[in-house]
Amino acid sequence: MSNIPSDLRYAATHEWVRPEGDGVFTVGISEHAQDLLGDMVFVDLPDAGDKVSTGDDVAVAESVKAASDVYAPLTGEVIAINEDLEDSPELVNSDPYGDGWLFKIKADDPEEVEGLLNAEGYQASIDEE
Amino acid sequence: MSSKTALHAKHLEAGAKMVDFFGWEMPISYGSQIEEHHAVRQDAGMFDVSHMTIVDVTGEQAQPYLRYLLANDVAKLQDKGKALYSGMLNEAGGVVDDLIVYHFDATNYRLVVNSATREKDMNWLLSKAEGFAVTITEKPDFAMLAVQGPGAKDKAANLFSEAQKEAVAGMKPFYGVQAEDLFIATTGYTGEAGYEIMVPVARAAQFWQELLNAGVKPCGLGARDTLRLEAGMNLYGQDMDETISPLAANMGWTITWEPAERNFVGRQALETLKAQGTDKLVGLVMKEKGVLRAGQKIKTDNGEGVITSGTFSPTLGHAIAMARIPAGTPATVEVEMRKKWVTVDVVKPCFVRNGKSAL
Numbered sequence: 069m070s071n072i073p074s075d076l077r078y079a080a081t082h083e084w085v086r087p088e089g090d091g092v093f094t095v096g097i098s099e100h101a102q103d104l105l106g107d108m109v110f111v112d113l114p115d116a117g118d119k120v121s122t123g124d125d126v127a128v129a130e131s132v133k134a135a136s137d138v139y140a141p142l143t144g145e146v147i148a149i150n151e152d153l154e155d156s157p158e159l160v161n162s163d164p165y166g167d168g169w170l171f172k173i174k175a176d177d178p179e180e181v182e183g184l185l186n187a188e189g190y191q192a193s194i195d196e197e
Numbered sequence: 198m199s200s201k202t203a204l205h206a207k208h209l210e211a212g213a214k215m216v217d218f219f220g221w222e223m224p225i226s227y228g229s230q231i232e233e234h235h236a237v238r239q240d241a242g243m244f245d246v247s248h249m250t251i252v253d254v255t256g257e258q259a260q261p262y263l264r265y266l267l268a269n270d271v272a273k274l275q276d277k278g279k280a281l282y283s284g285m286l287n288e289a290g291g292v293v294d295d296l297i298v299y300h301f302d303a304t305n306y307r308l309v310v311n312s313a314t315r316e317k318d319m320n321w322l323l324s325k326a327e328g329f330a331v332t333i334t335e336k337p338d339f340a341m342l343a344v345q346g347p348g349a350k351d352k353a354a355n356l357f358s359e360a361q362k363e364a365v366a367g368m369k370p371f372y373g374v375q376a377e378d379l380f381i382a383t384t385g386y387t388g389e390a391g392y393e394i395m396v397p398v399a400r401a402a403q404f405w406q407e408l409l410n411a412g413v414k415p416c417g418l419g420a421r422d423t424l425r426l427e428a429g430m431n432l433y434g435q436d437m438d439e440t441i442s443p444l445a446a447n448m449g450w451t452i453t454w455e456p457a458e459r460n461f462v463g464r465q466a467l468e469t470l471k472a473q474g475t476d477k478l479v480g481l482v483m484k485e486k487g488v489l490r491a492g493q494k495i496k497t498d499n500g501e502g503v504i505t506s507g508t509f510s511p512t513l514g515h516a517i518a519m520a521r522i523p524a525g526t527p528a529t530v531e532v533e534m535r536k537k538w539v540t541v542d543v544v545k546p547c548f549v550r551n552g553k554s555a556l
């Protein structure tokens with residue numbers, strides 16, 4: 069049973085979203101996703117300032133096993149990326165909901181987050197896989 | 198219903214993530230595959246390889262049979278216990294399987310063949326034995342463990358009796374010896390020193406536990422794959438198969454052509470292929486971000502090729518691969534990665550030896 073914090077929202081494509089206030093959201097990949105991928109070796113992030121739309125492939129999480137696209141869960145502007153992942157991609161494995169975050173988005177419409185899954189909904193979507 | 202090795206419970210106890218591997222339920226890793234990889238390069242790791250098939254070939258005509266069956270020549274083996282790596286070919290020169298054969302005397306040999314091809318191999322061994330006075334016996338009563346790494350031999354020695362220590366003292370690479378209840382061989386699939394040890398099934402779990410107590414780290418199939426690829430060792434079914442000749446799989450060195458009158462299965466086809474020229478298996482290195490993967494397409498000046506095995510090399514910190522390309526000696530080739538063509542360097546397919554870069 070993997071850890072799915074109830075204070076986050078989720079996309080069915082395994083991204084998590086944490087509201088930081090002021091329309092800013094931190095994005096990462098779930099513990100379940102990092103577990104499927106295995107040891108991370110590179111994380112290719114967008115650039116700060118990039119405009120992204122919901123569903124765009126904006127990052128790549130590459131593990132020993134496979135390369136996996138990461139999709140923008142919200143429409144907006146990338147305002148920060150986790151530069152620590154350049155040298156320590158394994159943070160995505162060891163702390164997927166903390167130090168392993170990927171990037172922050174300033175949402176065009178902060179209400180869009182309400183359309184994402186809650187923890188229960190995400191658990192259900194994993195169970196269906 | 199999948200098969201389980203004698204160490205199945207020990208894997209679960211160690212927190213393994215289990216996967217189906219050609220009908221066997223095997224550990225892919227016990228946590229971090231990369232940490233397991235480093236353990237083998239830096240100290241000592243162990244693998245359950247009990248899913249591999251042990252076959253004894255005995256009888257008056259064991260030697261002539263194996264000289265017919267295998268592309269490499271067992272007549273080269275003079276010392277008791279000396280091992281040989283060989284392809285077992287079909288009439289078209291394709292690789293039915295690759296295997297290790299241990300020589301005890303001209304009437305007594307032991308083969309270790311792949312698990313993925315067990316049934317096919319047994320049928321093949323039996324069909325080719327027609328007309329030879331040989332007995333072919335599978336040995337399912339053994340578990341097999343590979344203990345590998347610079348610290349592997351010292352740690353394993355903690356488990357050996359005085360007689361076993363004496364039997365392996367000064368044993369060179371690629372030898373095997375039966376010492377009391379253990380068959381101990383200086384072989385492996387990692388490019389490091391160490392042993393492959395056949396243990397009676399009844400003692401297997403205890404043996405594993407004692408190695409664990411001696412500080413040997415359990416390693417799964419994931420680390421086994423990155424280690425063998427760094428060492429430039431082929432994986433059957435991926436780097437070669439029944440449609441690929443050893444000439445096109447970097448296994449030319451395993452074909453013994455002399456004496457010319459030795460007829461082995463596939464010889465005629467190989468001679469034709471050799472005269473025509475074949476594709477070849479090369480190494481690839483990419484230092485930029487990204488990972489080379491099996492199946493990616495390759496372009497060279499002489500035509501197209503394909504990556505047969507690719508990974509991120511934990512020891513080197515960048516991507517490495519084996520690729521089959523048309524004959525020629527390009528310094529670089531183009532690889533299609535995620536819809537882009539990337540230029541990568543061509544090298545000999547051996548990337549790491551004894552813990553150090555071989556590039």
